[in-house]
C-alpha cells in the first residue's frame with residue numbers, strides 16, 4: 001500500500017538565472033519563469049542557492065518567497081550561512097544537498113552515512129523552524145537508514161546515475177540503477193519516509209520513474225529550461241506534467 005497516488009512536479013528555475021548571469025543584469029528573470037511554470041500547472045518551485053552564487057542569488061530567493069503562491073523548495077548545502085538564509089526566508093521546504101564549488105552540478109548524493117553527526121543540527125534547526133527537510137541521497141539502503149536516524153521526513157533520490165547510463169546507452173548499468181531506485185523507493189516507504197526523486201530527468205525518464213507509486217514529487221530543472229528555449233516554458237512544463245501523469249497512470253494499471 002503506498003501513501004499517495006498524486007505525484008507533484010517541482011520546477012527548478014536555476015538555469016534561467018544561469019542565462020541571466022551570463023550577461024549580468026536582470027533578464028531572463030527566474031521569478032517570471034517560476035510564475036509561468038506555476039501557471040502551466042507545476043506544483044512548486046525549486047531553487048538552489050549555491051555557495052558561489054553561480055545562478056540563483058540571495059535576492060532571487062527573497063523575491064521567489066515573497067511573490068509565488070506555491071511551495072518553494074530551497075536547495076542548500078549544510079552550512080551555517082545557508083542555514084541562516086533559510087531561517088530568514090522560511091521556504092516551504094529545504095533540500096540538503098552536497099556541494100563542491102568545482103562541480104558543474106550536484107554529482108552525487110549527500111554522504112549521510114559518514115556525515116550524520118554534522119548534518120543532525122541542520123536537520124533539527126530547519127524542522128524546528130517548521131521547514132520540511134529533505135535529504136538528497138543516493139538510492140541506497142545505508143543512506144536511507146541514516147536519513148531515518150536523522151529523522152528526516154523526506155528524501156530525494158538522486159536519479160543522475162540512472163539518467164546518465166541511459167543517455168550513454170549503457171543498458172545493463174541503466175537497468176541496475178533503475179532497480180536500485182525501485183528498491184530505495186520501496187524501502188523509503190517501509191521506513192515511513194516521503195520519497196522524492198530528481199536530477200537529469202527528461203520526458204522519458206520522468207515518465208518511467210513516475211511508475212514507482214512511492215515517489216510523490218519530482219524536481220526537474222535543466223532539461224525543462226533547455227526545452228523551453230525551443231517550445232516555450234509553458235509547453236515544456238505541460239508536456240512534462242502529461243509525461244508524469246502517463247507514467248503514473250500506467251503504474252496504477254489505468
Ligand code: PXP
Nearest residue numbers: 106136198199200219220221222
Ligand atoms: N534535485 C536536486 C536535489 C538537485 O540538486 C537538482 C539540480 O540542481 C535537481 C533536482 C534538478 O536536476 P536537473 O536540473 O538535472 O533536472
